[in-house]
Amino acid sequence: MxxxxxxxxxxxxxxxxxxxxxxxxxxxxxxxxxxxxxxxxxxxxxxxxxxxxxxxxxxxxxxxxxxxxxxTLSPVGRLIPPPGRERIEVKRWEATADGIMDAAAAAFLETHRRPEAQRNTDWVQRQTAKIQAGLDYMNTLLGEQPYCTSVNLCLADIAVGAALGYLDLRSPELDWRSQYPNLARLAEKLETRPSFVSTRPPAA
Missing domain, CATH: 3.40.30.10 (Glutaredoxin)
Incomplete structure (x- = not known):
């Protein structure tokens, strides 16, 4: 592949x-x-x-x-549950994390790719509000759980970890770790895994 x-x-x-x-x-x-x-x-x-x-x-x-x-390619470490309520829960986490990435990417492009005279600050603020609402939702839903949906890593955690890493890269001014301690705890744990270490993006 x-x-x-x-x-x-x-x-x-x-x-x-x-x-x-x-x-x-x-x-x-x-x-x-x-x-x-x-x-x-x-x-x-x-x-x-x-x-x-x-x-x-x-x-x-x-x-x-x-x-x-x-x-589906390997039985090693299944990341998505079979069809049912647990699978829907994982996909809901993924959808939220992807929505945060969508908003963060849109805000970054508006701020850094569009000429300054054409930038829409109200639109950027709207994207930032989406990010913060998504983070608040996930932080509350995570609570004190070790991982997003259970005691084991799944796709939900991978999606959330990718989203949080992207905020560190593109939106450090949000300082999300100080506002969302449950997510900060999860991110700290995820970033020690070899899969996260080997895919860490280069510094902006």
Whole structure:
């Protein structure tokens, strides 16, 4: 398998963490979806990373689709429960974490990619409010639990960890750790795992 992605994308990191936890071999192809002549557009009509190329050259895209596929490839460390209430709970965590990543990426692009005269500060504030609401929701839901849904690591924790790592990278001014101690405790634990250490994004 070949994974097209960037080192700073939290969605790519989520997939790479799953690959590491599942002990699956793959080749990482670095690509900038914003650059002219990028590689990902040839495989994903939406032009987004991550994009997973299978052996038969079939392409899978959207991190949620990719990680669900990867979890079926090996019985090692199942990350997504079978259909039922537990699975829905994991996917709810993932949806919340992905929503935080969406808002953080949108705010970063507005602030750093758009000319200053064209920036919409009200829109950025709206994205920031989404981030804070998502963090508050997850911090309360996590409580004193060791992991998001049980005593074991699952996809929910990987998605949350990727989102929190992205906030550290792109939105350090939020200082989320001081406001959300339950999430800070979880992040501290996750960041010691080899899968998180090996996929840590380069400093901004």
């Amino acid at each position: 070949r994974l097209i992605g960037s080192l700073t994308s939290p969605y790519v990191r989520k997939v790479r963490i799953v690959l590491a936890e599942k002990k699956l071999d793959y080749e990482l192809i670095l690509d900038d979806p914003w650059a002219a002549g990028n590689q990902v557009t040839a495989h994903n009509p939406l032009g987004k990373v991550p994009c997973l190329l299978l052996d038969e050259n079939e392409a899978l895209f959207d991190s949620r689709v990719i990680v669900e596929y990867l979890d």
